Amino acid sequence: MWLEGFLIALKPINLLYLLLGNFIGLIIGVLPAVGPAFGVAIMLPFTFGMDPVSALIFLCAIHATCAYGDSITSILMKTPGSSISVPSCWDGFPLTQKGKGGMALGIAAVGSFAGGFVGWLLLVAIAKPITRFAIEIGAPEYFALGVMALGLVSLASKGETLKGILWACIGLSISFVGGDPVTGLTSRFSFGVVWLEGGIPIVVSMLGLFAMAQVTNMMEQGETLVQVKEAKDSALSGFWEVLRRPLTLARSAVVGLFIGVLPALGTTLASVTGYLVEQKYSREKAEFGQGAPAGLVAAEVSKGACVVGDLIPTFTLGIPGSITAAILMGALIIHGIDPGPRFMTNGSMPYAVFAGILLTQACLLVTGISVAKYFAKIVFVPNALLAPLIVTLCFLGSYAERNTVFDVGLMVTFGLVGWLSQRTQYPVVSMLLGILLGPLVEVNFYRSLRVGLGSYTIFVTRPITLVLLLMTVAFMSWPFVSPYLRRKKEAETPVFEKQREGDPSTNPLGIELALLFLVLIFFGLLQWGSWQYRRETGMFPKVISIIGLGVGIYHLLILIPRIVLRRKQKVPPIPVNLCVPPWLSFSLFGLYVLFFYFIGLPASTVLFLLGASWIGGYRRLKVLLPLTVGTGICLYLLARGLGIPLPTWGLLIPR
């Protein structure tokens, strides 16, 4: 069977599709703001005419390469293409800043491959027993897992615990927007806006919080991302960096696979958890957040393992582990192959697909290493030129999800939130995890109650649930108990504290206080608003807003004495070379949204790119004009050629 599978996968036509998929995946992955889900969804219609095996190899190649390509921009520019590569920014970007971008990309390629390979072994070797185990994981267990992950977040943000909890609460509040958690028949916190009735897509919040915030920084700093003149490293050194850390490799692969195998948890959770776990146990934890190779290895291996691990529930249970896997599953169905328990009974086809997945991973390694050198040069492009281009891609990415300009405006708003968080050293990632975990915890809580016919005992009578909840309690209480046990205080490294960057140009305490007041008002409104809904729909919002109010007021009480202290010390503000002040950047983004709505994407993009680069200080028209007009034409062709419903002319020429 295996030999036959490999022979089919190695047929010239399939190899051709494999390479093509790799190529397309790399391009889509490298573009910031568009991730694997976008790539697979766009390419899906092109596979209809293909033979099922070729189609699956093609799509799996796009899926895997996109996931790797996503890391490239995270590492080089700190602008993740989708939420799955957010943790790659944390140590990848500092490495780039040290002039080791090539090595970091090498680590990403090798890490993705290593994770993917382990995932593949698991997929082919023990898919069946794992499936049996995954079936037993029900609503109460998912609830317990969600609570555990939330606990991990608050623990990880030690040093800034209060800010971490506050931002996680805000993230949870954002996740409350949408359908009610019990039947989904009514909506809450949608304020009559139809686009809010089904909730806010992750892509929109993620692009705003991470990519747009970073772009604002880039516009502000001007010059280029990296000041080091020439990169002195090679991508091949990434091999060694990964291989000399077998423990890191093993830990991250286990985390990635575990999360990948359980349906409905998703790849983002895998890469974030992989990073956090490594940060807790690694010997290099002191360097985490400042360019520790181990951190990047962990994030990449977990992600790679989850990307392939995700396919296990997709193929064997018919339950997709992520959005991308859901689209892959759709492709299977269209080609007349049933994902699910009978998948393996389709003759040599499944073996050919599995062989194809392995070849994809190998191909990814080779292309990843060989193109790293060229991609690494992108950091020497002036920010005034690079940043506006990334903005355009963010606009495209957030628009493409639901085809509405509303989402683009929402994304810019999230950008403002992300930027404010950076300035005031709030951990944005806590918010992202709140957004991701909110539905997991809340929906499964009510689901469990219904499964238990309304009795809360269901959370303690199921063994797996009980173990998970006890583990969470142990986790949470460990920092308080451990000093008594070990009698020595070990300095924990605050992960998120180290993510501060950009020099605070204004007195941060002023902004911080204002922000805190806004946050308190927000939670007050949430508390007031949640009373309008019936008991079950309003309960989680009520609880979260009370926690938010409590933590916020406590934080305020701590801040006030600090202000007095600060006044006495009189710290002089650090002078910064302001290229484009943030207020101007956000005004430009706002104008871009308006123009997007009125005159369509291509035309508004040309105007925006010209304007923003000009204001940013890049005024060589010989480069600017062809670049901007070319981008506009490209967007126009993209809309026409790929059938993406882009607003080509906005309201100028109504469709």
Place this chain on the structure above:
Amino acid sequence: MSALQKMVWKRLMILLFAAASFVGMAGLSEAAIYPDHDITFIVPFKPGGGLDTQARILAPFLKKYLPQPVNIVVENHTAAGGKVGALKVFDAKPDGYTIGILSPNSVALLSVMGDLGKRNPADLIYLCRTGHAPYMLVLSSRSRFKNIQEMRGQKVKFGGTTSVVFQGALIAKEIGCEMVFVTYDGFPETAMATMRGDVDVFFFNWDSGIKHVNASEGKLQMITIASQNRLPELPNLPTAKEVGMAIGPEEMEVMAAGNIVLAPPGLPVDVRNTLEKAVQTAIRDPELENRMKQANYTMKPILTPKETRDAALGVHATYVKNKSMLEKIK
């Protein structure tokens, strides 16, 4: 400029002018014939789902049977659980360049929940029905019940997605039990939950779900099917009537999966005729039926536009009649 150059120049201009006017005339004459450019096909759910799959299978066949082979571009408008897509179809310009695929159940649900505003499902232009399969009731082997009789008067846990809460309530009414509805994100998730014993029963369109029963190693047991007669494909499965559930014909129509292809209200008659003809020919293409079968969808019985309309509006009427039941669940 020499005389020769002048002449060449002049001739060139004449040629150009002639070509331009020709193209212009061709454009004018073609504009009168529908269709002359791409048709947008709205799908209110994500790529990869059931509606999307059916739309994408249908699209190339529709192109084949239209008088001019224009592209059928599938657009996924996913937001608010299908509401945005449905509204797009309702509010599109009725020129024949926008059509959509919706499920009659979801249109009825939106209408009854007041999400459609003043829009009336009766105004839509119904073109055809794609796929039709009655629901089948499945019991978990780990459930405390062994048959329908034991469920009477008891609290029974039903699993399913949000979109089938109404059908669940109807079935519970016929069984005479109290329903505790547990919502899941999708159909495979519900099947797994039932295998786990977290819920007692669930129901699904038999064509795309039977594989789960076959692969469950006895953990899922088929009890009954919501159809008037036994299905030729499943001769051993008793009908609802045989197991003592008195489901009326209107309610039976609600308990089936099937989607409809629609055009916005107010479509001009000639455009409507062209579209109807193309769609109706397409769904009778044996190759299309094959592809649908490959993806586990049964096309039969094939309905005319009028029959499609009657069936869909029948579903709507049943929802309106049982509105109070929905209010209670909500």
